[in-house]
Structures are given as C-alpha cells and as structure tokens.
Amino acid sequence: MKPEYVNTFGLRKVSSPTGEILEVTLDASHKYMETSVTVTSKGLENISTPAAELVASIVMNRQTALSLRNLLNQTLGEG
Numbered sequence: 001m002k003p004e005y006v007n008t009f010g011l012r013k014v015s016s017p018t019g020e021i022l023e024v025t026l027d028a029s030h031k032y033m034e035t036s037v038t039v040t041s042k043g044l045e046n047i048s049t050p051a052a053e054l055v056a057s058i059v060m061n062r063q064t065a066l067s068l069r070n071l072l073n074q075t076l077g078e079g
Helices: 062-076
Strands: 008-015 021-040 043-061
Touching: 021 062, 043 062
Parallel strands: none
Antiparallel strands: 008 021, 021 043
C-alpha cells in the first residue's frame, strides 16, 4: 500500500572540477511494500516486495541549500 506522505529523502550534488559544490538536489520519495499474487506449484501466493516512488526533486544552488539548512537549524535547534 502506497503511503500518502514522503518517508525517504536523498541528496545528490554537482561539484565543479575544483570540488566546489554548484548544485544540491533533494529527492523526496515514499518507500512501501508492494503485494502481488503469484502462481506457484503450491497454488496462489502473496508476495511482498519493496517499492519506491519519487515524489519530487528540489534543485538548489549553494546559497539556497545553506538557507534551508539555517531554517532547519532554527526550527529544530542546532543540538
């Protein structure tokens, strides 16, 4: 069953040849177990397999990513 909320986040970054971070992408997705019915020699079996669906990708430049980090720190505390 697919959740109605995002429960997994991932980060990707693009760097210059000198190592400077140019862009950060925050991927938001939901992971869930998908159930399917399979015919086997024993009859019908329910098989559950992990599945994931990408909900959104947020592309940020360095300044935007730093602003998001500061906002999270202010909201959650830096501890």
